[in-house]
Every structure is written in C-alpha cells, then in structure tokens.
Amino acid sequence: MLNRRSALALGAASLLAAPAPLKAQSRYPNKPITLIVSYAAGGGTDAVARIFAARLEKILDGRVLVENRPGAAANLGTEAVAAAAPDGYTLLIGNQGPMVVNPHLFKRLKADPATTLDPIALIADASLAVVVGPRLPVATLPELVAAAKAKTLVYGSASNASASHLAALLLGQVAGFEARHVPYRGAGPALNDLVGGHIDFMVTTIPSVTGLIEGKKVSALAVTGTSRFAGLPEVPTAIEAGLKEYTASAWYGLLGPRGLPAPIRAQLSQATRETLRDPTVVDRLKDDGATPADLEGQAFAEFMAKERARWGEIVRAANISLE
Amino acid sequence: MGDMFSNLGLGLQVAMTLKNIGLCFAGCLIGTLVGVLPGVGPVATIAILLPVTLTLDPTGALIMLAGIYYGAQYGGSTTAILVNIPGEATAVVTAIDGHEMAKNGQAGLALGLAAIGSFIxxxxxxxxxxxxxxxxxxxxxxxxxxxxxxxxxxxxxxxxVLARGSLLKAIAMIALGILLSAIGTDIETGRERLTFDLEMLYDGLEFAVLAMGLFGFAEILKNLQNPEARDVVRSKIGRLLPRLSEIRENLPAILRGTGLGSVLGILPGNGAILAPFASYALEKRIAKQPAKFGHGAPAGVAGPESANNAGAQTSFIPLLTLGLPPNAVMALMVGAMLIQGVIPGPQVIDRNPELFWGLIASMWIGNLMLLVINLPLIGLWVKLLRVPYRLLFPAIVLFCCIGIYSIGNTADMVYLTAVFGLVGYVLHKLDFEPAPLALGFVLGRLLEEKLRQALIISDGDPMVFLRSPLSLSLLLIGAAALAISALPALRARRDEVFAEE
Structure with missing residues (x-):
C-alpha cells in the first residue's frame, strides 16, 4: 500500500515539476511543502504544526500545507514521511510518542524514526502539570508523594504509554511509590473523572488543564519542566518542590525523510530558527503550553537518542512493552 | 431566573448581529449538507474548516462550527428516511421506521416530524x-x-427491543457488534487485538466505516439485486408536511426523547450517540401497539430524532462549563477555542460571557433556521427520489467514499467499508438486522473501557458496581426490565414486541 502511495506521490511530483522552468526548479521551495501531522486536526500537535507552518511559509516564501495523517498510534504519519522522496517537500512534525516511545512498544515497526528519518530541528518543548482533584485534597507535591506511600493511589492518563502515562510512571519511580494506572481514551474523559473525584491524580499536558486550574476544579502541584511555565507562574517545578531528578516534557520537532540534501536541510534549520524567534509564534506556543527550543541537526538527533533510551527504561520497568 | 433572561438577552444581542447571524446560517447550511451526504461527517468537515475560522473572532467561529454540528444532526435523518442510508451515524435508528414510513407513502410526514421534533x-x-x-x-x-x-x-x-424480527438473532447481532468493538489496541496493555497486522485496525474500527458499509453499501447491493422492486419510494410521496393533529400525537414521544437526549448528551465519552437508541427502545416499550414499530411507527422517528438533537445540544454543557469535550466534535471545538486564545474551562462563563451566552442564543436561532431551511427543502428532497437509480446510486457511493476517505486521508478505509457492505448484504439475506449490531458496537467499546477502569480503581473488587447508589439503581432498572419481559403474565405482550414478521 505504502509503495503504491509513494509511487503515486512521486508520479504526481514529477508531473508537477516537469513543466516548471529550469530556473524555478533550482530554487527551494518551488511548489507547496506538505507538513504531515500524525494526529487528527484540533489536538496539541496539530496546533503547534499550524502555528509553525503559518510563519514558516512566510520565511520560506512558499506554501506549507498541514496534512493530518492520523492512525496506528501515530505510526502512519511516520511511515508516510519515511516513504516519501527526500526532496524537502514532505516533512513531519514528530513528537516524542511516535519518535522515541513507539519503537519500544511495537514489535514490528514498519519505519523506525531513528533510521528512516532525518531530524532537522527541535521546535518546542511542552512541560506537563501534576494535578489532583477533590478525591485527594493535598496541596503540595511532597504531600502527594507521602499520600501515595501511605496507600495506593489511582491516576488517570490520556492513553496507555502516552506522555501523560509515562510521566506519571517516572514520577513514581523517582519518588519511590507505585500507583494504579487507569487508561482513558484522551485527556478529556480522564480529567472528567479527576474533577468528579473518581481518580486521585494525573500528570497531563498544560493546555488540557489550564482552564480547570483557573476554575479551581483541580489544583496543580508542580510542572514537570526545568523552569516554571509562564502561564502558571505560581506553580513550582517538581525540582523546586523537592524532587530533584524529576523532569519530563512532551516535545515537537521537524523531521524529513532520510537523505535530505544538505542545502535544503540547512535552509530548513535556518527557517525554523527564524520562525521560533518571531514573538507572535512564541506567544502562540505559550498558549499551547510550549516553549520554543533551539536544537538542530546532529544535536537534535542526539537528544532523540537520549530520550529514546530514557523512556525505553521506563517502559521496560513498567512492563508495558510488547514482547 | 431573571438572571437567566438578562444573560440570554446579552446572548441574543451577540448572536443577532448581522455577521453572527450570517455565520450561524452558513454553519447550519453546511451542517445540513454534511448531514444529508452519507459518509461525510461533521468531524471531518469541522477539522477542514478549523484553519478558516482563524480569520473570525472566537464567538463567530464557535457559532459557525456549532451550527455545522447540530445542523448535521438535522440533515442526517433525510437520507435515512428516503433511501434507508443513515447520513450520520446518529440517524441509524431513524432509518428503521423512517424508511418504512417512506415506503408507505409517508416520506413527507417522516421528514416533517423529524424536523419539527428536532426543533422542539x-x-x-x-x-x-x-x-x-x-x-x-x-x-x-x-x-x-x-x-x-x-x-x-x-x-x-x-x-x-430494537429487534424487528427474532430476539435470538438480535442478541447475536449485539454480541457481534461488541466483538467488532474489541478490534484494535488494548486500552490497558497496548497489545493488538484482532488486527491481523493491518495498520488501519490498530486504532480500532471507525464507526462511520461500519455504518456506511452495513447500511450504505449494503442497501445499494440489496437494491441492485431486484431491479423491479427497488426499495426507494417513487410514486407515493404523500403530503409534505405533518398535520397539527399528527404533531400533537407525537408530542409525548418528542418530549420523552428530548429528556433522554438531554441527560445522555452531558455524559463523557459520547453519551449522545446512545440517545436515539434509548429513545427508540423506550417508545417501543410503552407503545400501545409495539408491533407497529419496525413497520413505520411515527413515534419511532419523532422520539429518536428529538433525542438525537437534544443530545447534540447538551453535549456542549461539559465543554462550556468545564472545558472538557465529551466527543470528537467537541474536542475540535476545544481546539478552535485554543486557536482563538480562549482557554476553555469553568471561567469562560465569567470571563467571556458574550461568547458563552452568544453561543447558547445562537443555538436557538440556529434551530429556528434549520426548521426554516428544512421544511421547504422536504419537497426538494422528495423530488430527489425521482432521480433515476443509475444516477442516484453512483452518487451515493461516491459521497460515501469521499466521506470515508476524509476520516484518515487513506483509501484503506474505503476498502474496509466495501467489505462491511458485503457483510451487510449477507446479513440481510440471512434476515439479521444491522441496527442491533451498530448499537452493540457503540456500547461495546464503552462497556469494556468502563468495566476495566472501574475494576482498576477498585483494585479488582466487583462490589464497586453495587456500592454506588447511582450504579445500583441503574442495574436494578435493567434487572426489572429483564424480569418484566420474562414474566409469563406479560408474555403475550412481549411476543407482540418481538413478533416475527
């Protein structure tokens, strides 16, 4: 299926390219760039992609079309980009789930991001928030840890092996407690049960929970990044709250098919750097709970390798990997 | 109460600006179209239009997107009634009696009741x-x-009770539906179940794929088989609008459906999709002549259609008061709010009162517009049936394919829909009803998910279902319903309910 799809894409590409004058062909981009998002429209990754694409197309002076390719735990998007021609016209917004966690979860991954994709630049880092509902009336992170050691707590997550699940697992590992995991389909239903007092706590993405924090339906005990989040200035980081080794973040990066020509890669890194300096982009990312990052090329690849090893350990320790 | 009216007054002021009325109308019109076209759903449409709304202010954007959503609930019944193909998943129930009514020459009455019930x-x-x-x-x-x-x-x-024919066959279909809902990645362990290594099945079967296959494609196959007795209503169209007496007769069903839909719509995890099924079951239970159900009972259209629309409206409650989306469309609305810089949550009502009340007021205006759009359109829709099959059916197949393709931007889903079309045809030949299968599928996923979540929370203690008073009462009602259908004194009545055709 993929072969045929990519063959069609190639066919379409050559059709489009053929009538273009030679001069235009030497310039990149000379036709629209497709930016693939592995999730349906309306989610966090999609929002970051659209904010990024809107500015990127002005800087590159060419259309950047966001295409949603959801499915198979976000593996379909990875595969589509891995199978595309490495000409800079098919790019991927990759986040930590499909990029570094899925290789530990799926026995037969059709496209391993580490070997089939070229990392271009890390776009943004989004820290998560540790929140409790009415079932667990604690005010600080150490109190949560103490409560979790006194009796087994239950926590919800957006889904099995999601950033929200893994970050909560890591919290237990670092703080030395075990809690029962209740998987949901999406952060929404899980938060519903947190607000309703059916589960004790959650580690979740910030935009999903900002409104509930402000409305005092849940309280935020800590954010999981290395610095406080500007939208929640009164909430300490986990490090400040006493868990010195605890950081976790969901991140978003720009990747292309393996084998991108060096000049195009350089042009895309440069354009990404410029995009992330734009104050409106910075503000919009902040609304989505994210802060701009500054890792490019090799440094981004090394970051991905480190993340892959780190989450792999947690996945194995919790025994959620597939044999 | 006084507060409510002053708030609604503010909302009407916002919603009645020329721009917002225009956006509301655009949303309702697009929604009606999306609803009428089988396979093309509000989720895909709203996702496509999301970037467009960036150019609008938050209130206008939400008014339009909301219009698409509830407009689709109106439109979905049209195809269900006329050609027995539910335009939307929620219209599956409407097709049962709605299409029978159309075959009896009451297409206009069915369409009119659906529109008026939805409006009320x-x-x-x-x-x-x-x-x-x-x-x-x-x-x-x-x-x-x-x-x-x-x-x-x-x-x-x-x-x-959804069963038109044999009870045993209905139970078999529900079981098959539950089994199909188990396809996909296990929610707790992440293992793949029944996916046969097909990536398109990793995330489970899409309801639209199942519904368009079993109802849409299968219906067309059924009709191709006997060209002379094709199932579409041709000559007998009947009156276009229901009489006042007919509306009055069905008012209790409309009100009961509204009540059920309003409550189910609030529940997380897309409770609204249960509303039409629940209303149909209720109407058939309490009907004086339950045997009429499945053969064109107007209450079987009026009740579920009202339930469906009420559920669509009240599913905005968790979104507006908590910022928590109960279904996929509402999740997109959260996305739209975030894009606009409005943080969904309990504080929206205080911080953005014009958005909160404007949206609510626009819903009522939208419902009025939908009535005005839909009643005159009935005549046009009915005329559509005069379009020759050789043109009508390929068009339906085409729209089904476009809609299914748009779910995941992949043709694999379309192939899968075709497979379910064949399954639907075989089931029809063997006299199995697809509606209980669809309900089993919808319930199955939630049943498993909630059972496992409840047992994880209680650490494996099944008494958790009896300890909560609410849970206990629901189980008791279920048990009572079961007992009633088993009691010999009521057997005659039950036989009537489940009468074999």
Missing part, C-alpha cells in the same frame, strides 16, 4: 443549557466508570 428538542435543550447548565455539569461528573458501566448494562438490556 433543540429549543428545550437550549433553555436547559441556559437555565441549568452549571448544575447539570454535576450530573455528568457523578458518572464515574462504575456508574457508566451500569448505565451501559441497562442500555444493553433495553436494546434488544
């Missing part, structure tokens, strides 16, 4: 949101995994 339901549900939105939020929060599971069990017991 929409009006009442809008008032409910305005008056009781905040307290009703608490009702949704009461339903934890244990309570939700018991609700599903109760639904399952009532569901067997």
């Amino acid at each position: 339901a929409g009006t009442i549900a809008t008032l409910l949101i305005a008056a009781l939105g905040v307290p009703m939020t608490k009702l949704g929060l009461l339903f934890g995994p244990a309570e939700y599971f018991s609700l599903m069990i109760m639904g399952l017991v009532l569901a067997v």
